[in-house]
Amino acid sequence: MCSVVISTIGITILWIINWKAGIVAIAMVFLLLLCFFLFTRKRYQDISKLAYYLASVYSGQPTMDIRDNVEGELSILKNDIYKVTLTLSEQSTLLKKDKQYLAETLSNISHQLKTPLASMFVMADLLNNPSLPKEKREEFLGKIINQLKRIEWLVTSLLKLSKIDVQSVIFKKELVSVKKMINKALEPLLVPMELKNQELSFSCKEDLFVYGDANWTVEAILNVIKNGIEHTPVGGRIAISCEETPLYTQIVIADSGEGISPEDAPHIFERFYKGKNAGVDSIGIGLAMSKTILQSQNADVFMESQLGVGTTFKIKFYKQVM
Amino acid sequence: MEILRVENLSKTYGDGETAVTALNDISFSVQKGEFVAIIGPSGSGKSTLLHILGGVDTPTSGKVIVDQTDMYAMDETALAIFRRRQIGLIYQFYNLIPVLTVEENITLPLLLDGREVNQEIFSGIVETLGLQQRLKHLPNQLSGGQQQRASIGRALISSPAIVLADEPTGNLDSKNSAEIVKLLKKLHKERHQTLIVITHDENIALQADRIIGIQDGRISRDEVIRR
Numbered sequence: 001m002c003s004v005v006i007s008t009i010g011i012t013i014l015w016i017i018n019w020k021a022g023i024v025a026i027a028m029v030f031l032l033l034l035c036f037f038l039f040t041r042k043r044y045q046d047i048s049k050l051a052y053y054l055a056s057v058y059s060g061q062p063t064m065d066i067r068d069n070v071e072g073e074l075s076i077l078k079n080d081i082y083k084v085t086l087t088l089s090e091q092s093t094l095l096k097k098d099k100q101y102l103a104e105t106l107s108n109i110s111h112q113l114k115t116p117l118a119s120m121f122v123m124a125d126l127l128n129n130p131s132l133p134k135e136k137r138e139e140f141l142g143k144i145i146n147q148l149k150r151i152e153w154l155v156t157s158l159l160k161l162s163k164i165d166v167q168s169v170i171f172k173k174e175l176v177s178v179k180k181m182i183n184k185a186l187e188p189l190l191v192p193m194e195l196k197n198q199e200l201s202f203s204c205k206e207d208l209f210v211y212g213d214a215n216w217t218v219e220a221i222l223n224v225i226k227n228g229i230e231h232t233p234v235g236g237r238i239a240i241s242c243e244e245t246p247l248y249t250q251i252v253i254a255d256s257g258e259g260i261s262p263e264d265a266p267h268i269f270e271r272f273y274k275g276k277n278a279g280v281d282s283i284g285i286g287l288a289m290s291k292t293i294l295q296s297q298n299a300d301v302f303m304e305s306q307l308g309v310g311t312t313f314k315i316k317f318y319k320q321v322m
Numbered sequence: 323m324e325i326l327r328v329e330n331l332s333k334t335y336g337d338g339e340t341a342v343t344a345l346n347d348i349s350f351s352v353q354k355g356e357f358v359a360i361i362g363p364s365g366s367g368k369s370t371l372l373h374i375l376g377g378v379d380t381p382t383s384g385k386v387i388v389d390q391t392d393m394y395a396m397d398e399t400a401l402a403i404f405r406r407r408q409i410g411l412i413y414q415f416y417n418l419i420p421v422l423t424v425e426e427n428i429t430l431p432l433l434l435d436g437r438e439v440n441q442e443i444f445s446g447i448v449e450t451l452g453l454q455q456r457l458k459h460l461p462n463q464l465s466g467g468q469q470q471r472a473s474i475g476r477a478l479i480s481s482p483a484i485v486l487a488d489e490p491t492g493n494l495d496s497k498n499s500a501e502i503v504k505l506l507k508k509l510h511k512e513r514h515q516t517l518i519v520i521t522h523d524e525n526i527a528l529q530a531d532r533i534i535g536i537q538d539g540r541i542s543r544d545e546v547i548r549r
Contacts, residue, residue, distance in 0.1 A: 069399075069403040
């Protein structure tokens, strides 16, 4: 407003001095006013576009690209708003995923607990009958104990996993012998292996050491070997060997089992995933736990498999670099 | 969420009999928040790839899509502005401007954009980098490790969509290298920053979430190490 008053005064003075110059001055002022008006209108349009965009984001529309990559503060503002909305939408997708994962896990756990419980109910009912012969009674009791053991294993495994997940487990970092760990993992497995008449070959150098937590790592190795035993037929072969490279030390566990089909292969380390060939009692948590334990200690486990030939698991302990 | 997608990227230098194919039909994608290492022997095309990802070199054919934007469909000016806002680059030889102080070097991307420096973000980055006492120094008054830290700060100041590092430890001794890698890992973790590091050092690559191997201009391996 002030500028209009000043220019009017200016024009009047000019007009008095020379009327031609006055006309030119009037034209110039109008031109300026027009530019100002057009520029302001453009700016308001841009801002209302931004407001419209924000409103649509607020109402849950997917974010679209509003960046125009030109100079100027309005473009910077668009860029920053885009970044913020993108971060927000990313977070909400992550939250949704977490929620879904939680629901799936809960339903998996309940399912795993429900099956043995149902069979135990039936057997307890049968045991209730006083005229049941003694040998039948013992058979049912044995079955109930087996189911209880399975539930116990499931619950302790889940507890361990959740402890690792919330990072309340402190993994020790001590120098441990690879051979000793494998021997320890094999101890409880020798009997099932003998029952299935499987041949074990084991070669490992005495002087191979890695940094890690012996107890947890033994558990991880045990689960991998156990998986191999379960999926190898009677009379099959399990071969365990170790080797060292400048970057990692690895344990190779090869079985002569049925192999893992290509559809199952990418998922076998997922929790509660059961492949097509999974046993009746399989829960799908052993390999997942191995992976979690190893990954928490700068190590990892990988799998290669050929249908009908066998499966090879490689446990790699990366050397401490940094 | 996908932050970077490379589609059938090829790059040939020269033509006729002297043509050299540096990149041959490369495709991959990177999720937001991933820490990817690209490894390969010298001459494998990894630096060419990084330059194309960073918008400093143009591909012969193929697409690079950063944060839903096809980089090479834009004109020069738009690309320069896009690069300034969305991509942070860390070089082997730091490429700090010798006549500007550390503070000016770090805030350069913002000054180029004509925006004010947010002091909170700035001091947060400087603190993580441990450069509080060095802000008024010129680059040649700093050690190699400190100069590299300043260039990391410059790459991060505009909160870019991706940070690209070309042999960030190539010019440093092992102690300083370890420190820089630790710093990159920390930034990746705390800020959920997408990070792509090019290196020929497998030790550094093993710190990443994922390793992409390049040989003779092609992807020879793509392995997720940790999730």
